[in-house]
Amino acid sequence: MIELKNIYKAYKKVPVLKGVSLKMEKGGVYAVLGPNGSGKTTLMKCILGMVLPDRGEVFVGGESVIKKHSYRENIGYLPQIARFPDNLKVEELFKMISDLRGQKGNSEDLIQRFGLEKYLSYKLSSLSGGTRQKVNLVICFMFDAQYILLDEPTSGLDPVAMIALRKLIEEKKQEGKIIILTTHIMDVVEKMADEIIFLMEGKIYFQGDQEKLDELTGSEGVEASIAQLLLKEEKGKNDSSQKNGFRFKLNKVAL
Numbered sequence: 569m570i571e572l573k574n575i576y577k578a579y580k581k582v583p584v585l586k587g588v589s590l591k592m593e594k595g596g597v598y599a600v601l602g603p604n605g606s607g608k609t610t611l612m613k614c615i616l617g618m619v620l621p622d623r624g625e626v627f628v629g630g631e632s633v634i635k636k637h638s639y640r641e642n643i644g645y646l647p648q649i650a651r652f653p654d655n656l657k658v659e660e661l662f663k664m665i666s667d668l669r670g671q672k673g674n675s676e677d678l679i680q681r682f683g684l685e686k687y688l689s690y691k692l693s694s695l696s697g698g699t700r701q702k703v704n705l706v707i708c709f710m711f712d713a714q715y716i717l718l719d720e721p722t723s724g725l726d727p728v729a730m731i732a733l734r735k736l737i738e739e740k741k742q743e744g745k746i747i748i749l750t751t752h753i754m755d756v757v758e759k760m761a762d763e764i765i766f767l768m769e770g771k772i773y774f775q776g777d778q779e780k781l782d783e784l785t786g787s788e789g790v791e792a793s794i795a796q797l798l799l800k801e802e803k804g805k806n807d808s809s810q811k812n813g814f815r816f817k818l819n820k821v822a823l
């Protein structure tokens with residue numbers, strides 16, 4: 569399980585996460601949504617231990633992220649921007665990652681799934697954005713991690729790779745892994761997510777499955793429902809009594 573307990577984080581005194589509490593269970597796909605700057609990447613980095621919260625605590629598999637670091641071996645992370653040396657060939661990169669880890673990993677199967685065989689001898693600098701994303705996905709999944717964190721995983725992917733990724737995520741879910749992803753593509757959420765976590769201004773505005781979201785907003789589909797949430801929030805800003813009422817309803821449904 570992954571648990572965040574009342575997390576606060578500010579950068580240069582500007583608050584980004586303002587009291588986020590969450591539980592994520594095995595065998596679940598969690599989609600973290602929210603406008604740009606709402607704190608999605610920061611939340612992921614808190615789970616990774618790359619960002620330490622100012623207050624609150626994060627537990628991964630029962631271990632506190634602040635106190636122990638052994639859980640990190642069990643995390644596969646796809647960052648939005650992966651910084652690997654551009655002059656490396658794809659096959660050299662996979663070898664380097666395996667050597668650093670001291671474990672071969674299962675890159676062959678993933679190379680095949682994402683159709684990367686013909687790119688193995690290419691330098692990273694010569695790859696398209698989508699192909700680079702496939703390389704990063706191989707690295708994220710190659711050590712069969714228990715916890716998989718994907719920041720915008722579909723970015724640049726063609727439809728064939730999207731299907732390969734969806735199948736992979738489905739398999740990991742069946743194996744009882746925890747998968748957390750951020751995305752702006754609502755189709756991805758509808759097809760993959762068991763639970764939606766909607767962040768707004770550093771707080772959890774909604775948490776629940778798609779049915780609950782539709783029920784709350786009176787809309788159908790994630791895109792329409794999220795649009796409704798944003799509209800009501802905007803309207804609520806100009807009308808504090810409605811805002812309180814709507815927030816009350818949201819909290820009731822989310823808990």
Ligand code: ADP
Binds near residue numbers: 580584604606607
């Ligand atoms: P999201 O992933 O939802 O777009 P982020 O977590 O990346 O949001 O960022 C939330 C806010 O924190 C943004 O305003 C961003 O500019 C700011 N921020 C993120 N990382 C840093 C940092 N290292 N230093 C200062 N500000 C940061």
